[in-house]
Amino acid sequence: MAGSNEWESAVTQFRKAADILKLDESIIQFLTSPRRIINVSIPVRMDDDSLKVFQGFRIQFNDLRGPTKGGIRFHPDVDMEEVKSLAFWMTWKNTVVDIPFGGAKGGVICNPKELSQNELEKLSRGYIQEMYQFIGPEKDIPAPDVYTTPQVMAWMVDEYHKFTGHNVFGMITGKPLEMGGSHGRDIATAQGGVFVLEEALKKFGIKNPTVAIQGFGNAGLTAAILLAKKGFKIIAVSDSKGAIYDEKGLDVDKVIAHKNKTKSVVGFSGKELSNEELLELKCDVLVPAALANQITDVNANNINAKIILELANGPVTPQAREILFKKNIMSIPDILANAGGVTVSYFEWVQNNIGYAWSKEEVETKLKVKMIEAFDNVYKVYKEKNIDMGTAAYVFAIEKMDKILELRGIKKIHR
Numbered sequence: 001m002a003g004s005n006e007w008e009s010a011v012t013q014f015r016k017a018a019d020i021l022k023l024d025e026s027i028i029q030f031l032t033s034p035r036r037i038i039n040v041s042i043p044v045r046m047d048d049d050s051l052k053v054f055q056g057f058r059i060q061f062n063d064l065r066g067p068t069k070g071g072i073r074f075h076p077d078v079d080m081e082e083v084k085s086l087a088f089w090m091t092w093k094n095t096v097v098d099i100p101f102g103g104a105k106g107g108v109i110c111n112p113k114e115l116s117q118n119e120l121e122k123l124s125r126g127y128i129q130e131m132y133q134f135i136g137p138e139k140d141i142p143a144p145d146v147y148t149t150p151q152v153m154a155w156m157v158d159e160y161h162k163f164t165g166h167n168v169f170g171m172i173t174g175k176p177l178e179m180g181g182s183h184g185r186d187i188a189t190a191q192g193g194v195f196v197l198e199e200a201l202k203k204f205g206i207k208n209p210t211v212a213i214q215g216f217g218n219a220g221l222t223a224a225i226l227l228a229k230k231g232f233k234i235i236a237v238s239d240s241k242g243a244i245y246d247e248k249g250l251d252v253d254k255v256i257a258h259k260n261k262t263k264s265v266v267g268f269s270g271k272e273l274s275n276e277e278l279l280e281l282k283c284d285v286l287v288p289a290a291l292a293n294q295i296t297d298v299n300a301n302n303i304n305a306k307i308i309l310e311l312a313n314g315p316v317t318p319q320a321r322e323i324l325f326k327k328n329i330m331s332i333p334d335i336l337a338n339a340g341g342v343t344v345s346y347f348e349w350v351q352n353n354i355g356y357a358w359s360k361e362e363v364e365t366k367l368k369v370k371m372i373e374a375f376d377n378v379y380k381v382y383k384e385k386n387i388d389m390g391t392a393a394y395v396f397a398i399e400k401m402d403k404i405l406e407l408r409g410i411k412k413i414h415r
């Protein structure tokens, strides 16, 4: 299963940074051990009246910086090891952008494409019924992730309402605007990525770049829209069925219309490529916005981009980051590149807590400040230590966490 590769990558990357910081082995053990693992069975009465039991997970990895935070993934291939890696990454992502959250992640093994709306609703509500006691605005705050939507969040917050007898909007983020959601949350992952990408482009002195995007889900599609709006040339996009390529640039609006009609970008005009070929295209910016382990030591040497924006979680392995660094290709790590999503989730939670909604412009301005600050902090370590941006992000985050371990007295604990 993919999950174990991801965990191996996650720990390899962490250890690389921990070694630079000469972190004690006991602290490495502590920081790579999840605090709490919750495994539930969710029974759902299906439309044909049969009973199906789904497996659900939640891992609350680290809560030293605040309540744990991270999305819930509905996917047929999700497993506990994958959720563990994702929860671990959330911990460091939240630290890099300096929002007061720890890291968590959830998952349910299911194929949402094969479920009716009714079944999907029952499953979403079932997840909350089983997890109710472990989550909450001060404990652990879920959000959307792969194949979970604002509608799923709405069902979940409504289910939580049944237990408390009143609305607790801050128990989950990524909600629809009408139900305590925040302006800008829907586009936040891509928007945050665009802000850091613009900083990287300045460092490289690149103007009007060509861009190839792998993945056309929420993050990839929104990135295509935002980057095209800036006048960048989107030369290739892909989804799970394949990729399309046009060196003169694709008309993003038309590609979206085609995808809405046919369920895939494939078949739109232009040349067809495989997902693997897309990754190796000559372009200025490559945006892996699908799943993990796409750029590894096997294909890193064939990458022809100048900057990689890791919008997915874990798309570039630590070994690949090292190879790319040696080729002078900057891979902006996931825990920085895609942190815009959870940052606006944080804004949503703050707005729920204070009971006041910010405008779209306010959210965007605040997000920009956070993302640029995080980029600058990581870039500084990258320059100072002459290490790849992935390792630099971890060095920056682990140093912050280490200070907290000291303040909390954890370095002295003898249990």
Ligand code: GLU
Pocket: 069, 070, 071, 072, 141, 142, 143, 144, 145, 146, 173, 174, 313, 338, 339, 341, 342, 343, 345
């Ligand atoms: N699932 C998103 C991520 O991987 C967002 C998490 C959140 O908003 O809590 O960062």
